[in-house]
Amino acid sequence: MTSDDDAPGPLGLDPWLLDILACPACRAAVRVDEAASTLVCTACGLAYPVRDGIPVMLVDEALHPGV
Incomplete structure (x- = not known):
């Protein structure tokens, strides 16, 4: 049995992970x-892919704004 706290967030990522992730380029x-x-x-608009x-x-893997 699982609780709602164990449910994955957007893109299958754990909500706690989303809270601690920061842009490696500018730390935002x-x-x-x-x-x-x-x-x-x-802040800088770089987009980092989520794969599986x-x-x-x-x-180096980030997509730049406007691309």
Whole structure:
């Protein structure tokens, strides 16, 4: 039996993980973009892909704003 606390959040990520993730480029918070399956930096706009439920928080893999 599981509780709602154990339920995965957006993109299959644990909510506690979303609370601690930060942009590796500028250290700002990230927000979920479910339509694009990415985590987007709230400051610099870099978008980090989420592949198979795993956030790829590498600047070299990030999509730049407007691309």
